[in-house]
Every structure is written in C-alpha cells, then in structure tokens.
Amino acid sequence: MKDESPIIIITGASSGIGKAVALKLAESKPKIVIVARRQKELMKTAHAVKRQGAKVLPIIGDVRNREDRERVVNLTMKAFGQINVLINNAGLGKANLFIDQPDEEIDELIETNILALIKLTHEVLPIMKDQGKGHIINLSSTLALLPPYPFAVYSATKAAVKTFSDCIREEVKEYGIKISTVYPGPYDTNFGNVAGYGKSGFQGYDVLKLAEYIAKLVSNPKEDLIKPWFFVPLVWMTKFSRRLKRKVVSGIAEEIIKAKRETDQTLKLKEKKQVETEILAR
Numbered sequence: 001m002k003d004e005s006p007i008i009i010i011t012g013a014s015s016g017i018g019k020a021v022a023l024k025l026a027e028s029k030p031k032i033v034i035v036a037r038r039q040k041e042l043m044k045t046a047h048a049v050k051r052q053g054a055k056v057l058p059i060i061g062d063v064r065n066r067e068d069r070e071r072v073v074n075l076t077m078k079a080f081g082q083i084n085v086l087i088n089n090a091g092l093g094k095a096n097l098f099i100d101q102p103d104e105e106i107d108e109l110i111e112t113n114i115l116a117l118i119k120l121t122h123e124v125l126p127i128m129k130d131q132g133k134g135h136i137i138n139l140s141s142t143l144a145l146l147p148p149y150p151f152a153v154y155s156a157t158k159a160a161v162k163t164f165s166d167c168i169r170e171e172v173k174e175y176g177i178k179i180s181t182v183y184p185g186p187y188d189t190n191f192g193n194v195a196g197y198g199k200s201g202f203q204g205y206d207v208l209k210l211a212e213y214i215a216k217l218v219s220n221p222k223e224d225l226i227k228p229w230f231f232v233p234l235v236w237m238t239k240f241s242r243r244l245k246r247k248v249v250s251g252i253a254e255e256i257i258k259a260k261r262e263t264d265q266t267l268k269l270k271e272k273k274q275v276e277t278e279i280l281a282r
Contacts (some may be wrong), residue, residue: 005055007080008218009033009072011063011120012090014041016189017139019048020211021087025218026054033057033076035090063090063116073123085218086124087137088117091157093195095260098152106153113157118164125172133176135221137214138165142185142226145235146245148253150260154195169223178221184210185231197256198263 008025012018014036022034026049034049036042039060046058057079061068076083091113094105121136128134140161147155162181169179188204205228213227226232238245 005030006084006218007031007033007076007082008085008087009035009076009083009124010087010089011035011072013045014038015045016191017184017187017207017210017214018087018089019045020207021089021214022049022056023052024208024211024215026052026056028215028219029054031055031057031080033059033072033079035059035061035063035072037062063120064111066119069116069120069123072120073127077127082131083124083127083134084131085135085137086121087139087214087218088120088161089139090116091139093141093151093154093191095150095154095195095197095256097150101153109153109157113154114160114164117161121164121168125168125177128177129172129175131176135178135180135218136165137180137182137217140165140181140183142183142231142235143252145183145226145231146238146249146252148249148256150197150253150256151195179223180217180221181224182214182217183224183226183231185226185228192259196263197260198266 008030010018010022010032013022013034018034018036022032022045025032029052032049032054034042034045034056036045037060042058042060046056049056057075059072059075061072063069063072073083092109094101094109096105117138121138124134124136128136138161141155141158143151143155144158144162147159165179165181172179186204187207187210189207192198210227213225217225226235234248238248
C-alpha cells in the first residue's frame with residue numbers, strides 16, 4: 001500500500017512557533033523535515049517528533065545561505081521524493097529605533113525574514129509545479145498590519161511577506177499550489193528576549209494553540225490566518241479609522257519602548273555587578 005503521508009519542510013524549527021508546529025503535526029504521522037542553525041536545539045525537536053511516531057529528517061542549516069537552501073531541498077527530495085508543504089517560519093525580530101539601528105542588524109532582518117523566504121520558495125515552487133500540487137505557508141506578523149515604530153524594519157519585512165504571498169498566490173494557483181499567510185500576535189515564545197525587550201506588558205498567548213491552527217491550515221488551506229482572534233476585528237476597524245490605528249500602534253510602540261528600556265537597564269546592572277565581582281576576585 002502506497003504511503004500517502006505528506007512531506008513537510010519547517011524552517012526555524014529549533015524553538016518557538018516552528019518547534020510547536022512540528023510537534024503538533026507529528027500527531028498525524030507525516031514525514032517532517034526540520035531546519036535550523038542550532039544543532040542541539042534542533043535535535044531535541046527531532047527526538048520529540050520521532051517519539052510521536054513521525055518520520056523526521058533534521059537538517060542543520062542557515063536559510064540565508066544559498067548552499068544550505070539547496071541542501072535542504074536536495075536532501076528532502078533524496079529522502080522522500082517530493083515536497084508537499086513548505087512552512088517558511090524562520091525569522092527574527094529586533095526592537096530598535098530605526099535611526100539608531102546598526103546596519104548589520106538591518107541586514108540580518110532583511111536577509112532572514114524576507115530574502116531567505118523568497119529564495120527558498122523559489123527553490124521549491126518548480127518541484128510543486130511538476131507535482132501538480134503543493135502548499136506554501138509563510139509566517140508574517142500582526143505587526144505587518146499594525147506596525148509600531150520600534151519595529152520599523154521588522155514590520156517592513158513582514159509586510160513584504162504579505163505582499164509576496166498575495167502576488168505569487170495568483171501566479172501559482174493554476175498549478176494546484178496553495179499559498180497561505182499566517183499573522184501571529186504575541187505568543188509565549190522567546191521572541192521578546194531575542195528582540196531585546198524581554199518580557200513586556202503584552203500577554204503571551206499559548207503557542208501550542210497557534211500550532212494547532214497552523215496544523216489545521218496544512219490539511220485545510222486558506223489564504224490568511226490571523227491569531228489571536230481579536231486581531232481580526234482590530235485590524236478591520238483600524239482600516240477605516242486613521243485615528244484609531246494611530247492610537248493602537250502608538251500604544252504598542254510605547255509598551256515595547258518601555259520594556260526595552262527596562263531590559264537594557266537590567267542588563268547594565270548585571271554587567272556592572274559582574275565587573276565588580278571580577279575586580280573583587282582578583
């Protein structure tokens with residue numbers, strides 16, 4: 001009997017949303033290819049997926065690197081012979097005022113969040129076209145729809161993900177390929193720490209619940225998924241009221257800036273204490 005279980009690639013699967021999605025999808029026993037830079041964390045995800053009875057192929061790689069992208073596609077095709085779903089999840093955020101943002105941080109955001117996503121999609125689409133079917137799920141952000149100023153470059157990259165997805169959706173539908181865009185709000189991942197504002201006043205929602213929604217998207221594709229649910233009416237209302245949008249976005253921005261300042265101050269105090277401890281130990 002032919003094995004009809006789908007072959008799914010998930011980038012950025014060592015933690016956060018990517019890991020949660022991999023674990024949720026493993027329940028239905030697909031073949032999962034997980035990709036990330038951090039070997040130790042990625043292997044933990046691989047072991048957890050395998051324990052649920054799903055076949056898993058972990059690939060250590062950086063999606064910003066052309067050779068690594070090609071290797072992901074080639075190894076997947078060699079192992080499983082096709083690619084049914086690509087979940088472009090790899091990404092990062094950096095909270096910073098644009099005027100102060102280092103060039104290398106800007107480059108990192110653009111290369112990771114949009115350039116790597118576009119190029120990996122470009123690698124996979126011809127395979128899906130030949131198959132006559134496929135599904136690409138791109139992770140954007142609610143900050144693409146409600147962009148606060150401390151996240152200017154991040155929000156711009158996520159808005160680019162939205163526009164890119166909308167464009168190619170129309171181009172590839174005749175080949176049986178579906179394109180979905182996911183817009184997550186604040187979830188309980190390590191995003192805040194990586195972004196540099198730590199634990200802000202935002203409530204972090206259950207990432208496992210988001211993973212459940214994305215897993216359902218795999219079996220039942222639709223164009224857009226905005227979560228948590230209350231962002232849907234909020235985004236809709238701000239489309240018709242510039243004043244409301246400015247108020248909402250300013251509120252988000254102020255909360256992020258406040259949290260970033262508190263985090264920076266905490267780090268400075270820790271560094272000061274460490275220096276003092278080292279001096280006393282001499």
